[in-house]
Amino acid sequence: MNVLVNEIRGYRKSLLGWSIGLGAIMIIYAPFLSTFTSDSASMREFFSNLGQSSLDALGINLDLIFGPLGFFNYILGFMTLAAGIQALSLGLRVIAEENRYKATDFLLTKPVSRVSIYLQKLLAGMICLLIIDLVADIVSFLSLSAAADSSLPVGTFVMLVGTMTLVQMFLFTLGLLIASAISRLKQTIGIGIGLTLAFYLMAMVANLLGGDTLSWLTPFKYYEGNYVIVHDAYDTKYLLMGVALTVAFAVAGLVIYRRRDVAVS
Amino acid sequence: MAGNVIDIQHLTKFYGKHLGIDDVSFSVDEGEVFGFIGPNGAGKSTTIRLLLALIFPTSGSATIFGKDCIKQAPEIAREVGYLPSEVSYYEGMKVMDLLKYAAGFYHKDCIPRIHELAERLELDLNRKVDDLSYGNRKKVGIIQGLAHSPRLIILDEPTGGLDPLMQRAFFDLLREENRKGVTIFFSSHILSEVQKLCDRVAILKDGRLIKLQKMSELQKDRYKKVRLVSAAPGIDAVLGNIADKGAVDLKIDGDTASFMFRGDLNGMISVLERLDLKDLSIEEPSLEEVFIHYYQ
Numbered sequence: 001m002n003v004l005v006n007e008i009r010g011y012r013k014s015l016l017g018w019s020i021g022l023g024a025i026m027i028i029y030a031p032f033l034s035t036f037t038s039d040s041a042s043m044r045e046f047f048s049n050l051g052q053s054s055l056d057a058l059g060i061n062l063d064l065i066f067g068p069l070g071f072f073n074y075i076l077g078f079m080t081l082a083a084g085i086q087a088l089s090l091g092l093r094v095i096a097e098e099n100r101y102k103a104t105d106f107l108l109t110k111p112v113s114r115v116s117i118y119l120q121k122l123l124a125g126m127i128c129l130l131i132i133d134l135v136a137d138i139v140s141f142l143s144l145s146a147a148a149d150s151s152l153p154v155g156t157f158v159m160l161v162g163t164m165t166l167v168q169m170f171l172f173t174l175g176l177l178i179a180s181a182i183s184r185l186k187q188t189i190g191i192g193i194g195l196t197l198a199f200y201l202m203a204m205v206a207n208l209l210g211g212d213t214l215s216w217l218t219p220f221k222y223y224e225g226n227y228v229i230v231h232d233a234y235d236t237k238y239l240l241m242g243v244a245l246t247v248a249f250a251v252a253g254l255v256i257y258r259r260r261d262v263a264v265s
Numbered sequence: 266m267a268g269n270v271i272d273i274q275h276l277t278k279f280y281g282k283h284l285g286i287d288d289v290s291f292s293v294d295e296g297e298v299f300g301f302i303g304p305n306g307a308g309k310s311t312t313i314r315l316l317l318a319l320i321f322p323t324s325g326s327a328t329i330f331g332k333d334c335i336k337q338a339p340e341i342a343r344e345v346g347y348l349p350s351e352v353s354y355y356e357g358m359k360v361m362d363l364l365k366y367a368a369g370f371y372h373k374d375c376i377p378r379i380h381e382l383a384e385r386l387e388l389d390l391n392r393k394v395d396d397l398s399y400g401n402r403k404k405v406g407i408i409q410g411l412a413h414s415p416r417l418i419i420l421d422e423p424t425g426g427l428d429p430l431m432q433r434a435f436f437d438l439l440r441e442e443n444r445k446g447v448t449i450f451f452s453s454h455i456l457s458e459v460q461k462l463c464d465r466v467a468i469l470k471d472g473r474l475i476k477l478q479k480m481s482e483l484q485k486d487r488y489k490k491v492r493l494v495s496a497a498p499g500i501d502a503v504l505g506n507i508a509d510k511g512a513v514d515l516k517i518d519g520d521t522a523s524f525m526f527r528g529d530l531n532g533m534i535s536v537l538e539r540l541d542l543k544d545l546s547i548e549e550p551s552l553e554e555v556f557i558h559y560y561q
Contacts, residue, residue, distance in 0.1 A: 002369040010355070102353035106409070109317050110370040111342035261280070261320040 003107070003117050007094055007124035018086055018132045022079055023139030029075045030143035033068060037149070040066045057204045061226045068148040072140065073160060073225035079136065080164040080220070081200050087129055087168035089192030091175020094121040095257065096185040104262050118257045122176060122250060129168050137161040156232055163223035163234075170219040170242055171196060173249035180253040183260050216241065268331075270295045270417055270448040271316065276325035278311050285311035286472040288325070293450055293465075298443055300463035300480070301452040308472040309452040310350065313421050316450075317347060329417065343371060346415035350422035352406035354394045361390040364409055371413040382408045385434060399426040407435060411442070418442060420451045424458060436462060457549060489530075490554060492523040493537065494544040503539050510536060525550065 008015075036043055047055060047062055055062070059077060064070030095118075098104040107117065140161065145152055175192070179185050203220035215221035215238070222242035227235050271293035278285035286308035293299040303309050314320045316327055318338035327334040329341045354363050361379075368375035383390050386404045397405065403426045410418065418439070424432045439462065443449055453459050459466055459480075466483055468476040491512070495503075500522055504515060511528020520543070526533055537545070 002366065006366055010357075097355070101355045102351065103355050105317075105319060105347070105349045106354060106367070108319055109342055109345070109347045110367065111339045112370055113339045116339075259321060262314070263320075 001120065003112065003120040004124045004127075007097075007121055008127060010097070011090070011124070011128050014086075014090075015128050015131060018083075019135035022083060022132060022136035025079050025082075026072070026075060026136075026140035026143045030140075030147040033071050033144070033147040036071055037066055037068075053208055056207045056210075059203075059207050059224070059226065064226055064229055067229075068144055068150075068152060069156060069160065069229050070226075072144050072157075073229060076140075076160060076164060076225055079140075080167050081196065083132070083136075083164055083168050084171050084196040084199070084220070085192050086132070088171040088175045088196050089189050090125050090128065091172040091177075092179045092185065092188035092191055093175075094125050095176055095179035095253070096182075096188055099184060100186045100188075108262060114258045115254065118176075118180075118254050122173075125172055125176075126169070129165070129172060133161065133165050133168070136164075156229065159228045159232070159234070160225050163225055163228060166223045166239075166242055166246075167219045170222070170246045170249075171199075173246050173253065177249040177253035177256070180257040180260065183263065219245075268295055269293065269328075270297075271299075271327070271329055271450060272331075273312070273316075273327045274325055276312065276315060276327055277323045278308075278315060278320065279323045284472045285320075286315075286469070289469070289472075289474045290325075291467050291474060291477055293448060295448055296443070296446050297465060298439075298449045298463045299451065300459035300466035301450065301469065302454065302456065302459050302466055303469035304454055307454075307469040309454075309469055310421055311472075312469070313419060313450075313452060316419065317342075317345070343413075344416040346410035346413065346418045348403075348406045348410040348418075348420045348423050350425065352399075352402045354402070354405065356393075356395045358394050359390075360388065360392055360394060360397070360405055363394055363405065364390070364412065367409040368412055373413060375412040375414075378414065379408055379412045382411060382438075385438065386431065400428065400431065403427055404431070407438070411438070415447065417448045417450065420449070422453055423451065424453075424455075487527065488550050488554075489526045490523070490546075490548045490550040491526050491533070492544075492546045492548075493521070493540070493542055495520045495522070496541040496543040500540065503536065507533065507536050525554070 043066065044062060047060060047065070058074075060074060061070065065074055098107050108114065137158075141152065141154075141157060144157075174195075175188075178191070179188070185191075199218045200220055202214060202218040206214035206218065206221050219242060222238040223234060224238075269292040273292065274290050276289045277287050289308070289312060301309055301312065311320070315322050316329060316334050318335050321335060330344060332341050334341065358366070364379050365376075368379065379390070382388075383404075386407060388401060388404045388408065392401075394402070394405065403423075407423075410420075420439075424435065427435060439449055439451075449462070451459070451462065460483075463480050465477070465479050467474055468478075498520070500520060501517055504512075504517065504522055504524075507524065508515065510526075510532040512524040512526045512533070515524040516522065526547075
């Protein structure tokens with residue numbers, strides 16, 4: 001567990017920053033809930049003026065957004081974008097870290113198998129993501145509960161915040177795969193931002209165009225909050241696809257990492 | 266005779282189309298100090314990286330302590346200390362934290378040995394890795410390579426960046442380890458470095474093993490690089506037969522002559538005596554020059 005502990009230790013400052021940052025989003029936005037719900041007629045008019053295509057692109061459902069969960073889901077979309085960038089960057093980072101510091105020789109000549117190193121890095125990353133999410137989820141729940149008139153359905157809330165975690169896991173393992181495949185990768189945050197934004201924009205276009213085709217290509221469409229609020233469940237076909245790809249990325253990354261040549265740094 | 270610690274059989278590595286090493290076979294005995302020399306790009310690091318499972322062979326195999334270098338790499342690593350040519354570590358870490366992290370992979374208490382080595386090499390363990398000079402990073406590398414008391418030490422161009430005093434301290438350390446029975450496998454492109462320490466050498470060129478011999482034999486074959494300036498004319502006549510004494514590659518340009526010499530030095534001196542010398546230098550040739558004159 002030496003590698004795992006070292007990875008988490010190395011990430012602790014970022015861990016703190018991201019936990020506070022994501023949690024703060026809902027603290028800032030929760031007070032606006034009452035404006036939304038108490039003055040829903042004028043808000044409805046405001047959103048209607050944006051035009052249907054803008055609402056579609058942003059994934060806004062006017063039947064849902066004026067309830068606490070619908071409101072939260074709207075904010076959660078932005079939280080998920082930020083958390084997605086962080087997750088993909090983290091996936092890249094845990095594998096590329098040794099390249100960055102030219103410390104690959106140091107780690108890979110220790111009495112620990114590459115499979116074990118990879119799995120410890122995977123686990124360390126997942127633990128970090130879960131800690132960040134847990135903090136953000138609890139803070140969000142408390143601030144939303146304080147702002148809402150009625151008590152929130154905990155089950156649905158958990159499923160909603162679960163959509164963010166599932167997107168993060170998808171992007172995190174994709175990061176592991178990319179960093180394993182590109183053995184000289186050093187810069188991680190740029191790819192993290194670029195690729196996550198590309199997925200996010202793809203989801204907006206998919207919203208606009210409707211239909212399934214484009215939705216299969218972006219994790220932001222796999223776990224949709226509006227669907228969760230209405231059905232109290234995930235869309236099974238997308239859930240299966242998302243989880244299958246997440247596992248496939250992690251396994252493919254492992255297969256490559258296990259057999260890749262480590263060039264002289 | 267002691268058993269083989271390293272056994273390499275027909276090891277070949279291609280990086281795509283580019284050749285790393287080709288059909289290299291040799292073995293290293295237990296308790297031996299084995300030098301692995303060749304010019305830059307000869308394939309020394311490739312061989313070492315194959316032994317350490319940092320890269321994978323195209324064909325052939327290698328064992329360390331009788332275990333397969335690829336399949337049993339983690340087991341082998343317990344008994345191996347490795348010092349890479351370029352030492353680089355996670356930034357932001359203190360030296361001691363890094364060494365503790367390294368030690369954490371071995372199931373033994375390495376801390377007393379870390380302190381002992383740090384004292385001998387005069388390294389401050391409380392500094393941050395980022396703040397260290399190249400030479401000091403190298404010392405960190407030495408300590409992390411030796412702290413777990415390995416039975417085999419693999420060194421890739423180990424002395425670069427160390428000042429002469431530190432080099433001596435480092436070689437003393439290696440000799441001590443060797444006296445305890447530790448096998449040392451040591452690559453270098455500096456012949457004199459290898460001559461100081463090794464029992465036997467393998468010479469690598471263009472990815473191929475071209476010679477494997479005892480250091481004593483290599484010493485016998487040793488070339489000197491001779492350059493002289495004569496004060497009087499007639500240099501051609503005097504040096505005309507020096508090839509018989511063991512000189513090769515004789516070049517004469519006016520009053521200046523140069524050649525490589527291998528043989529009885531007294532024989533050479535007796536010839537040079539007949540010249541009115543203005544200047545004379547007798548130097549160790551570089552490894553490249555040795556290769557040019559001897560191994561081609």
